[in-house]
Amino acid sequence: MKMQGLNHANIWRFKLTTATMTLIPAAVGINYVAKALAEGLKLPVWLGSLGTFLASMLAGPVAGAISGFINNVIYGLTLSPISTVYAITSIGIGVAVGVLHAKGWFSSASRVFVSALIIAIVSAVISTPLNVIFWGGQTGIAWGDSLFALLVANHAPVWLASFIDEFVLDILDKVCVAYLAFFIYRQLPQRMVRFFGDDQQ
Amino acid sequence: MTDQRILSENSHPKPRWYNTIDPITKLLMILDFSLLSFSTHRLLLEAGFISVTFLLLLLSKVSPTTLKALGFSLFLILTMLVIQGLFYSKNQVVLLTILGVNFYKEGIIYAATLGSRVLVIILSTGFFMVTTSISENAKYLEQTGLSYRTIYLLMSVCYILPEMMRNMHKIQMAQKVRGTNPQKTLMQKLKSILPVLIPLVIKTLDQSMERSISLQLRGFNNPKRRALATPYHYRLAPLAHISLTMIAILLIGWQIWSKINLFL
Numbered sequence: 049m050k051m052q053g054l055n056h057a058n059i060w061r062f063k064l065t066t067a068t069m070t071l072i073p074a075a076v077g078i079n080y081v082a083k084a085l086a087e088g089l090k091l092p093v094w095l096g097s098l099g100t101f102l103a104s105m106l107a108g109p110v111a112g113a114i115s116g117f118i119n120n121v122i123y124g125l126t127l128s129p130i131s132t133v134y135a136i137t138s139i140g141i142g143v144a145v146g147v148l149h150a151k152g153w154f155s156s157a158s159r160v161f162v163s164a165l166i167i168a169i170v171s172a173v174i175s176t177p178l179n180v181i182f183w184g185g186q187t188g189i190a191w192g193d194s195l196f197a198l199l200v201a202n203h204a205p206v207w208l209a210s211f212i213d214e215f216v217l218d219i220l221d222k223v224c225v226a227y228l229a230f231f232i233y234r235q236l237p238q239r240m241v242r243f244f245g246d247d248q249q
Numbered sequence: 250m251t252d253q254r255i256l257s258e259n260s261h262p263k264p265r266w267y268n269t270i271d272p273i274t275k276l277l278m279i280l281d282f283s284l285l286s287f288s289t290h291r292l293l294l295e296a297g298f299i300s301v302t303f304l305l306l307l308l309s310k311v312s313p314t315t316l317k318a319l320g321f322s323l324f325l326i327l328t329m330l331v332i333q334g335l336f337y338s339k340n341q342v343v344l345l346t347i348l349g350v351n352f353y354k355e356g357i358i359y360a361a362t363l364g365s366r367v368l369v370i371i372l373s374t375g376f377f378m379v380t381t382s383i384s385e386n387a388k389y390l391e392q393t394g395l396s397y398r399t400i401y402l403l404m405s406v407c408y409i410l411p412e413m414m415r416n417m418h419k420i421q422m423a424q425k426v427r428g429t430n431p432q433k434t435l436m437q438k439l440k441s442i443l444p445v446l447i448p449l450v451i452k453t454l455d456q457s458m459e460r461s462i463s464l465q466l467r468g469f470n471n472p473k474r475r476a477l478a479t480p481y482h483y484r485l486a487p488l489a490h491i492s493l494t495m496i497a498i499l500l501i502g503w504q505i506w507s508k509i510n511l512f513l
Contacts, residue, residue, distance in 0.1 A: 065461075066461040066464045066469060067457075067458070067461045069398055069401055069402060069461070070457040070458070070461040070464070071454070071461075073406045073457075074457040076409075078450055078453060080413070081414065081417050081449065084417075085442055089441070091435070091438055095442075102450065102454075114402070118402060118406065121403070122403065122406050127317075127318065128321070129378075130322070130367060130371065182363065183325065183363065183367075184332070184360060184363050186328065186332065188325045193332070196332070197335075197336060200336040200338075201335070232450050232451075236450075236451065236454070237451070240455070240458065243458055
């Protein structure tokens with residue numbers, strides 16, 4: 049296993065140094081490009097949190113949370129206004145990935161799967177109230193919304209139907225992103241992991 | 250992103266009426282319009298808010314980005330009307346029947362209210378999107394006292410993205426030349442992303458390291474930093490900030506009071 053970027057005891061320590069200041073925009077850019085690639089290949093996943101995963105793994109949960117937050121704010125103010133409110137979900141994802149990585153839950157392929165499940169639950173729990181407030185419980189993805197309609201038609205509570213709609217989409221997305229991030233992180237040069245990780249210690 | 254980039258490239262545009270409104274006032278307007286639309290269940294009022302925000306957009310300019318955001322949301326609102334019209338839990342009164350399928354009044358009204366709120370947010374944000382540039386936002390935010398580190402975080406993304414997109418196209422072209430074929434199955438597609446993503450991520454992070462070292466060498470941490478002037482003269486900015494913030498506080502307070510009253 050590669051050396052972790054951060055010590056376990058220091059995961060919540062955060063300094064806005066020049067290294068983190070350049071890592072966070074890069075992470076937002078990676079989110080954007082990964083999403084564009086997924087859309088270009090017509091994949092049934094978003095991949096729009098890959099940069100947030102990598103920022104959390106490299107510089108800790110706070111850096112990851114800030115990356116996620118800025119990602120949605122910038123995306124919301126330039127492309128899709130409603131994305132801004134989902135900044136809360138991105139913060140949750142950043143924190144969850146950072147903590148799980150620091151606790152060693154990104155050290156093997158089997159552990160990555162468990163991490164992806166936990167992150168998907170975090171994402172769905174935070175997104176569900178937002179989906180209910182803004183979209184009556186829908187997610188905007190056709191097959192997820194078909195499931196939502198089926199559940200509501202069978203008198204399932206809106207909150208439960210919305211959670212299931214969000215979770216089935218999130219689980220697929222977060223498993224793909226978690227494995228991509230795990231694989232990419234292992235390919236990163238050691239000097240890079242140290243450069244961004246040491247900066248927070 | 251396109252609108253912001255185009256606006257930033259045009260260094261000395263002729264000032265229009267919306268250039269006299271500062272970026273923070275525009276952001277507070279988004280907040281106030283959103284709070285106003287969430288504070289009512291009356292469709293007529295919602296229609297009024299949509300008209301005002303749409304008029305603001307028409308009087309400034311309509312961009313392809315705003316139209317794209319509107320198109321996606323209108324499609325989602327349409328599906329919401331169908332799903333809620335058919336299955337909303339409080340459905341009782343049949344509003345219309347299409348091909349033997351009943352659509353209920355309560356569900357349609359509920360979906361229309363939610364849809365109107367989304368439209369108000371998109372239209373008011375659209376006004377901000379098409380009338381401000383990256384450099385104007387950065388300079389104004391620094392003038393108002395926001396730390397330049399935070400501004401760098403927010404604004405540098407807009408400059409890094411075009412560079413990343415160029416890198417991505419280069420890598421994609423290189424992979425195609427090496428004989429990467431179009432993929433059909435999901436697994437093939439996911440695997441085909443790796444040869445593009447890995448070099449792209451490593452190159453991006455490498456450039457971040459270089460940028461970080463450059464920033465340190467250029468004295469980015471220098472505490473004696475002077476904020477740059479914005480290209481426009483803003484009218485009544487402090488008054489607008491205070492008034493719009495007061496409206497936002499009143500609307501939030503009213504909402505909280507209404508919720509408390511429900512339990513009393």
